[in-house]
Amino acid sequence: MPKHTLIAYVEDVPGVLNRVASLFRRRNFNIDSLTVGRTEQAGVSRLTVVVDATDAGARIVEANLYKLVNVLRVDDLTHKPALNRELGLVKVKVTAATRSQVLEFVDMFRARVVDVDEESLVIEVTGTPEKIGKFEMVLRPYGILELVRTGSVSMARGHDKLTANPPLVRAEVRSGAAADDHSHAGISMSV
Amino acid sequence: MKLTGAEIIWECLIREGVDVVFGYPGGAILPTYDAMTKYPQIHHVLTRHEQGATHMADGYARASGKVGVAIATSGPGATNMVTGIATAMMDSSPIVCITGQVGSRALGTDAFQETDVTGVTLPVTKHNYLVTKTADIARVIREAFYIAKSGRPGPVLVDITKDAQQLTAEFDWEAAAPKLPGYRPSLRALPSEYERALELINSAKRPVILAGQGIKLSGATAQVLELADTARIPIAVTLLGLGVVPASSPFNLGMMGMHGEAWVNQAIQQADLLIALGMRFDDRVTGNLKTYAPHAKKIHVEIDPSEVNKNVHVDVPLIGDLREVLEELLPKVRTSDRGEWWAKIAEMKGDSAVRDIQALPDNGHLYAAHVINDLWRATKDRETIVVTDVGQHQMWEAQYYRHEKPRSLITSGGLGTMGFALPAAIGAKFACPEKDVWVVVGDGGFQMTSCELATAEQEGIKVNVAIINNAFLGMVRQWQEFFYEKRYAATPMTGPDFVKLAEAYRLNGLRCDKRAEVNATVKATLADKRTTVVDFVVEQEDAVFPMVPAGADLDAMIRRPKREILAESGADKEWQMPNGESAAVSELALTGGPSKAASVPAAKRKPAPSLKKKSARTAPVAKAGKSKRR
Ligand SMILES: Cc1ncc(C[n+]2csc(CCOP(=O)(O)OP(=O)(O)O)c2C)c(N)n1
Numbered sequence: 001m002p003k004h005t006l007i008a009y010v011e012d013v014p015g016v017l018n019r020v021a022s023l024f025r026r027r028n029f030n031i032d033s034l035t036v037g038r039t040e041q042a043g044v045s046r047l048t049v050v051v052d053a054t055d056a057g058a059r060i061v062e063a064n065l066y067k068l069v070n071v072l073r074v075d076d077l078t079h080k081p082a083l084n085r086e087l088g089l090v091k092v093k094v095t096a097a098t099r100s101q102v103l104e105f106v107d108m109f110r111a112r113v114v115d116v117d118e119e120s121l122v123i124e125v126t127g128t129p130e131k132i133g134k135f136e137m138v139l140r141p142y143g144i145l146e147l148v149r150t151g152s153v154s155m156a157r158g159h160d161k162l163t164a165n166p167p168l169v170r171a172e173v174r175s176g177a178a179a180d181d182h183s184h185a186g187i188s189m190s191v
Numbered sequence: 192m193k194l195t196g197a198e199i200i201w202e203c204l205i206r207e208g209v210d211v212v213f214g215y216p217g218g219a220i221l222p223t224y225d226a227m228t229k230y231p232q233i234h235h236v237l238t239r240h241e242q243g244a245t246h247m248a249d250g251y252a253r254a255s256g257k258v259g260v261a262i263a264t265s266g267p268g269a270t271n272m273v274t275g276i277a278t279a280m281m282d283s284s285p286i287v288c289i290t291g292q293v294g295s296r297a298l299g300t301d302a303f304q305e306t307d308v309t310g311v312t313l314p315v316t317k318h319n320y321l322v323t324k325t326a327d328i329a330r331v332i333r334e335a336f337y338i339a340k341s342g343r344p345g346p347v348l349v350d351i352t353k354d355a356q357q358l359t360a361e362f363d364w365e366a367a368a369p370k371l372p373g374y375r376p377s378l379r380a381l382p383s384e385y386e387r388a389l390e391l392i393n394s395a396k397r398p399v400i401l402a403g404q405g406i407k408l409s410g411a412t413a414q415v416l417e418l419a420d421t422a423r424i425p426i427a428v429t430l431l432g433l434g435v436v437p438a439s440s441p442f443n444l445g446m447m448g449m450h451g452e453a454w455v456n457q458a459i460q461q462a463d464l465l466i467a468l469g470m471r472f473d474d475r476v477t478g479n480l481k482t483y484a485p486h487a488k489k490i491h492v493e494i495d496p497s498e499v500n501k502n503v504h505v506d507v508p509l510i511g512d513l514r515e516v517l518e519e520l521l522p523k524v525r526t527s528d529r530g531e532w533w534a535k536i537a538e539m540k541g542d543s544a545v546r547d548i549q550a551l552p553d554n555g556h557l558y559a560a561h562v563i564n565d566l567w568r569a570t571k572d573r574e575t576i577v578v579t580d581v582g583q584h585q586m587w588e589a590q591y592y593r594h595e596k597p598r599s600l601i602t603s604g605g606l607g608t609m610g611f612a613l614p615a616a617i618g619a620k621f622a623c624p625e626k627d628v629w630v631v632v633g634d635g636g637f638q639m640t641s642c643e644l645a646t647a648e649q650e651g652i653k654v655n656v657a658i659i660n661n662a663f664l665g666m667v668r669q670w671q672e673f674f675y676e677k678r679y680a681a682t683p684m685t686g687p688d689f690v691k692l693a694e695a696y697r698l699n700g701l702r703c704d705k706r707a708e709v710n711a712t713v714k715a716t717l718a719d720k721r722t723t724v725v726d727f728v729v730e731q732e733d734a735v736f737p738m739v740p741a742g743a744d745l746d747a748m749i750r751r752p753k754r755e756i757l758a759e760s761g762a763d764k765e766w767q768m769p770n771g772e773s774a775a776v777s778e779l780a781l782t783g784g785p786s787k788a789a790s791v792p793a794a795k796r797k798p799a800p801s802l803k804k805k806s807a808r809t810a811p812v813a814k815a816g817k818s819k820r821r
Contacts, residue, residue, distance in 0.1 A: 011373060014321075015309065018313065022313050026314050066496065067497055069317075069338060069373055069374045072372055
């Protein structure tokens, strides 16, 4: 299933994250990652949602997100020039023999050692989710004790500034293809 | 002016134009009930169950077009509302539910009667609120009403903690629409979309209008009829759309979908253009999506963008208010006679007429379809609202009661909620006291909420209840008959003596088991001032035809045999199953069934012993068998 990166600006009110997450579950879309944080605007939070969906499915998600009263704006960055970043913390086993090899990888990935112990290092790495995946892969042979990733945050490149009053539903949402991948469509066997 | 939260609630309701609320008290909402005594201008209806309160608010909303209000206490009171809220959600019915919640300090502690009601109702409300501060109540109630009735209507729940009801705050109420930056209910279609739609409409050879209840919600009946008339386009109607155009209009073909008219489904399958107006391509309407209207381009006029392209690929979406969209389109729609298309439709109609059970002469047995049709004849010249429950009777009502006006049929379409009819009818009666309100309900669904008879009695209102009593959970039995080799697991059902039940509630009870007596029974029902329950004892094993099996092609219907042929030769006693298979028609469905059943009062009528044994033996394994057909 292809992945889509959606950005949702939401009012900073209690329960809003629950509403968004519940929508994905209810509409039977799988969330790959979801991050949320403040923005430059008071009272507005921004979510980055990576979701398993085709283009048509993403249009449906987008239209449904707009139905939530607390959702201010939705952008789909999937096919736009965008920056995707994730933070990972990796606690990896080291011995006197492997330490320098691991540090070499830290260098290559422009990561940082943030904690040192006799038998382990904690390494901080940021970058695209793919880069963090690669980093994990190269460290795995040494013994990863603990790994945590934040999930992706995304931002469009350039100064394609968000307008104050964006169109509510973009033309693509209106005229998307039917969501063939939407498996529940059409069949229901209940009386 | 400083008021308590409870007082603010009532002040707000009055300003929203509310004159009746349906509810049930309890500890967490008690401050609000106590304050109610100061506001006699709002009438409170004490229901017998909170589900009943929500259905009443829903019935009130559907009959009046206004927002219905239901009130309940926290915990069990609020959870009892969930079915009614989900029903309103699926059918876009504007209701506001106000629930009490434990004190804000106790929130999250599993306090007595605490339930996370905003969490529970999140997926079945258009929006909901938990209010913990008195100062927020007025704004939230204002927003709740605005959200419930604007755009695509729906239910909104407001959960208010007990302390927020008790404490005081400055009350000021803003008449202006609330400021909700993320909520934009009135979208506009784009000029380019209008152009493309017009091209398609003007060039189509075999267009069909699909009329849904959005027409009623936006008040666009006249515009739809004008479109049909100008361009001579036939209209197919959804279940919830019945009444949005008159049944007697020459352009109205009838109902589409699973139990729609055969020719309507055939017309849709042969169409080269579908103009969907305020409907959402529900699976009960489309059948198999892969083969749905394969030659047709689709125009979808819809206020909710998330409905567009959800089930069916649409060539031209027109997102916005239906009436506005049609008013924009109409001046540019070309006149046309489409004679060939109408000739074809007439041909398809002819084939169906011979299968109509109405053509069956009175053989001493009472068929539900006859009851409905006679009920229609007896009530059509009065202002009548029919409220149905869910099951076979609902489909027969849709087929045999000819609705001429919007809001004259109220039925649970999307959720298919048994137990809906009686309470929704009580709500409708409060909305339209000058109209006759009829409940058409199965013996099964009636028993789910029959306690609300007590509400009708206490309120002194009159609704007319027609129980279509077949001593079965009829619609499920029909599926078992068609797809589970007649293993009637858990569908034979006894009931109380409904006449005595009505009498026990100090109401009027009647029984009718002869076709010749339906008319007189209806008259007697209307003549009594009290709520009257009629037990129509009907054929036990009749089936609703035609039927598109769930997921089958829309025009692959199980049909009733052609009656005339049958009468002549007796040979063709077969249903036509959509895959070409044929199944023996139950003698019962045709000739009147186990002949004693109809004459025995339902109260004494037991499910046929053979059925009982059978179901005991085979239950609960309902093997898929033929049901696999998708
Ligand atoms: C609350 C609820 N439970 C179960 C069902 C499934 N169901 C649909 S129709 C039906 C049978 C209805 O029987 P009855 O009320 O006697 O009406 P009839 O079909 O006989 O007219 C059932 C059980 C439902 N729709 N709603």
